[in-house]
Amino acid sequence: MSSKVIHAIYDDDDVLLHAVKDVKAANHHIEEVFTPFPVHGLDKAMGLAPTRIAIASFMFGCLGLSIAIWLTNYIMIEDWPQNIGGKPSFSYLENVPAFVPVLFEMTIFFAAHLMVITFYLRSRLWPFKKAENPMLSTTDDKFLLEVAVADNEKKLVSLLKKTGAIEVKVHEKKGES
């Protein structure tokens, strides 16, 4: 199955942002926007759901903290109690200040790494993946707005031209979305 999309190309992020709002206001479905850098407010203008990565990150941090607590307790107290600097070695609670740096680092380690991995999984990225950019110059200085076409091609093209696109072209694409 193949579908038709329109690619509108812009050379300014402000113009793009206004275009996105106009297209949204005219009730067209924006498939995707390709930009060379993050544009502030674009996610809101496109109506994307707010990111939940912060919640995920918090949970990963808690996971890291729990694992670190278990780890330090097992290594330093249960399995092979070690007497360092005369500190009581059979009680986790009385030793906890010594472990705080470990707990802290493990929390950060888990939160950071798992967050990046989650982000990759969620946005379907992996090493050696072929880039999905329809146009190479969106990695340089152009902004590309991709709109799905039903049977309103002409209207859509004129709308996009009005929003300040420097180029508008219709594009056949294989249904992979």
Place this chain on the structure above:
Amino acid sequence: MVVGAVALGIGFLSAPTTVEEAKAMVSDAHGHGGHGHGDHDTHADDHVVGHKDEAHHSDHHDTHADDHHDKNDEAYANSDSHDAHGGGHGDSHDKHLLHQLQNRPWAATYLAALFFMMIALGVLAFYAIQRAAQAGWSILLFRVMEGITAYLLPGSIIVFVLLVLSGLHLNHLFVWMDAEVVAHDEIIQNKQSYLNVPFFLARALFYIVGWNLYRFYSRKFSLAQDNDNGIGYHKKNFRLAAGFLVFYIVTESMMSWDWIMSVDPHWFSTLFGWYVFASMIVTAVTVIAMVTIYLKSKGLLEEVNDSHIHDLGKFMFGFSVFWTYLWFSQFMLIWYSNIPEEVTYFITRIEDYNLLFFGMVVMNFVLPLLILMNSDYKRNNWFIIMAGIIIVLGHYLDFYNMIMPATVGDQWSFGLSELGSASLFTGLFLYVVFSALAKAPLKPKGDPLVKESKHFVY
């Protein structure tokens, strides 16, 4: 100017009531205070009467040497019982106790005076950072910051007067000022070239004059910029701020040794200056945020939007974590190395101040961390105010934990002296701040970056 008049009205409505309350509470303390020396009021006639009482006891200073026995005993025997000294100390122990009790109103006054002066000083540093970095977002908050730093002059003068009174042996806040104690204490003798009263006061004067000069000129240039078309004053302020920050970080660090660390003259910590700085700056940012939200709720400062509050919230969150980092670094190194003269500091705090010591960590770290972690909550005025109240109280307790164990020992509590002095200085602080806010338009309209601040969106 209308804006200014309204703010003045608010200032008068909110402030004097608390001053009156404080006065009432303080005079209550005179009436009911078990030890009859609740003279923490800086302007009461009772002052003289109160001091005479204390002057009588000043010939018993030798008992302070006991303080150090105390601590060493605690370090070695790990005992919190004062009876551990044996019978020979029994008599001097009573006098020591008396001194601790006499110290209470002094320490409470000193603590509150210092705490509020440090808020103003912290705001001044934050302001200078914004100036030196030529930040665009914070311009609309400059007048709020300038208003708060107006308290620096009266606040620092009060602190200086208290230090002079200590230097005149009217109280026992700083044991090293006592010749009798020093004669029996080799460690303090070795520190005499730094810790002596004339040099101590000269240093204090140097810091205070330096800070107030910066505050005076930056305010002057800031007001002058309002009616100026060029950016000359803006540039002057930039250069001034950069110079001040260098001066500040050195003097702030020395101030924390002089005014806070030296109440425990045996103890030392090399990161103490940073630790005090962290406490100061987080309280300062919190107070800026709270005053801003208050003025905004009164319809002033309309151009300050959620993003400004959000940024202040981020600073509150970040500096809270920074404070915890320094607190813990200091604690862990001393705990781990377990050197008697260092570790006594934490032993007294954990044994005699257990709830306060750990409660303060919860208030200054755990609660701000959980409340302010969510970015939507940082845009919510109600959450910022709630977190702000927790942070300000938490850092008051932090300073309480720095001053009290060395000055009043295990005789601490929150009585009329503490609450009275805290509310007196709160009232004075609010009065000075809000009258200063009323004196100038709240929008620095001449600043070259004011437009950027107005459109600031995160």
